[in-house]
Amino acid sequence: EIVLTQSPGTLSLSPGERATLSCRASQSVSSNYLAWYQQKPGQAPRFIIYGASSRATGIPDRFSGRGSGTDFTLTISRLEPEDFAVYYCQQYGRTPLTFGGGTKVEIK
Amino acid sequence: QVYLVESGGGVVQPGTSLRLSCAASGFTFTSYAMHWVRQAPGKGLEWVAVISHDGRDKYYGDSVKGRFTISRDKFTKTVSLQMRSLRVEDTAVYYCGRAPWPFFDWLSPVDYWGQGSLVTVGS
Numbered sequence: 001e002i003v004l005t006q007s008p009g010t011l012s013l014s015p016g017e018r019a020t021l022s023c024r025a026s027q028s029v030s031s032n033y034l035a036w037y038q039q040k041p042g043q044a045p046r047f048i049i050y051g052a053s054s055r056a057t058g059i060p061d062r063f064s065g066r067g068s069g070t071d072f073t074l075t076i077s078r079l080e081p082e083d084f085a086v087y088y089c090q091q092y093g094r095t096p097l098t099f100g101g102g103t104k105v106e107i108k
Numbered sequence: 109q110v111y112l113v114e115s116g117g118g119v120v121q122p123g124t125s126l127r128l129s130c131a132a133s134g135f136t137f138t139s140y141a142m143h144w145v146r147q148a149p150g151k152g153l154e155w156v157a158v159i160s161h162d163g164r165d166k167y168y169g170d171s172v173k174g175r176f177t178i179s180r181d182k183f184t185k186t187v188s189l190q191m192r193s194l195r196v197e198d199t200a201v202y203y204c205g206r207a208p209w210p211f212f213d214w215l216s217p218v219d220y221w222g223q224g225s226l227v228t229v230g231s
Contacts, residue, residue, distance in 0.1 A: 001170060035217035037153070044203055044221035045145075045153065056208070056219060088153050092217050095167040097143075097155040 002027050002091050004100035012108040019076040021103045023089035028069045030093030036065055036074045039102075040085045048087075049074065079105070110134040110220040112204045117225035120194055128189040128225055130204030137185040138162070139210035143218050144178060144189050146200035156202070158214040159187065165214055172198075194229045201226050 003026040013019055023034070029052075036049040047056045049065040052072055062077040076083055084107050089100040116128040130142070144156040157168045157178040166178050177190040187204060202225050205218030 030215075033215060033217075037218075039153075044223055045218075046221075047208070047217060047219045050208065050217050090153075090155070090217060092215050095158075095214070096169045097158070097167075097215075099145075099153040099155060102152045 001096050002029065002094060002098050004089055004091060004098055006087075006089060006100035006103045008103060009101075010104045010106060012106050013079055014108045015079050015081055017079050019074075019079055019083070019105055021074040021087055021105075023067075023072040023074070023100050025070040025072070025091060029072075029091045032068050033091060033093035034065075034067065034072050035090045035092060036063075037088045037090065038083075038085045039088065045088065076105075081107075110206065112206065112220060112222035114202065114204050114222045114225035117202065117227045119228045119230070122194060122196055122229055124194055125190070125192045126194060126227060128191070128202055128204075128227070130187045130189075130222055132185045132187065132204075132206070135206070136210065137180075138182050141207035141212065141214050141216055142178075142180060142187040143205040143207065143216075144187075145203045145205055145218065145221075146198075147203070147224075148197075148200045151200075154200070157189065158207075158216075160214050161207075161211055167214055191227070194227075196229050199227060199229050 032052040034052040037045040039045040204222040207216035208219035
C-alpha cells in the first residue's frame with residue numbers, strides 16, 4: 001500500500017499568512033490521483049483538491065495544490081479564520097486508497 | 109442537493125456483527141461509485157471500502173478485508189457495509205461518501221460525505 005506522510009504535524013500561523021502543507025508518498029502516485037480534504041471538529045471532511053491541482057466546486061482560489069510523483073503540496077495563500085482546521089491528503093491511484101495522517105493548521 | 113444519511117451504528121461486543129446503511133438522495137444513484145471511510149476517536153481518516161457504480165467491483169482496505177462487505181441496492185438507493193468479527197480497533201465514526209464523477213471507476217476521491225455513524229466495539 002502507498003503510505004502518505006504529511007508534514008508538519010501542526011502549523012501555527014496567523015490570519016493573513018501563507019500556509020504550505022506537504023504530503024509525501026512512499027511510491028509514485030498514479031496519474032497524480034492525489035486529493036486534499038479539510039476537516040473541522042465534529043464535521044465530515046470537505047473535498048478541496050483533486051488530481052493534485054484542480055480545485056473542487058466552490059473552493060476559493062486561495063487554495064492551490066501542486067506536485068507530482070511522490071511530492072505534493074497544498075498552499076493556502078492568505079489564511080482566513082475559517083481555514084483553521086485539519087487537512088488530509090489522499091491518494092486514489094491505487095487500491096487500497098490511503099490517507100495521510102493530517103496536518104493541523106492552528107491559530108498562532 | 110446531494111444527501112447521504114448513515115444509520116445502524118451503536119455499541120456492540122467484540123466478535124459480533126453490525127450492518128451500516130447509507131441512504132442517498134439528490135443524484136442519480138446508479139451512476140456513482142460509493143465509499144466508506146472511518147475515523148477512530150481523535151485519529152485520522154482511514155479508507156474502508158468502495159463499490160463501483162454498478163456494484164460489480166468492490167475493493168477493501170487491508171484492515172477490514174475478509175471481515176467487511178460493501179453492497180448497494182439501486183431500488184432503495186442505499187449502500188451498506190456489513191461488518192463481521194468486529195474488533196475493538198474497529199471503533200470509529202463511519203462515513204459514507206460519493207465519488208465526484210458519474211461512471212468513473214472506483215479509483216476516485218470523495219466529494220460528498222454523510223455526517224457519520226458511530227460504531228463502538230467494546231465490552
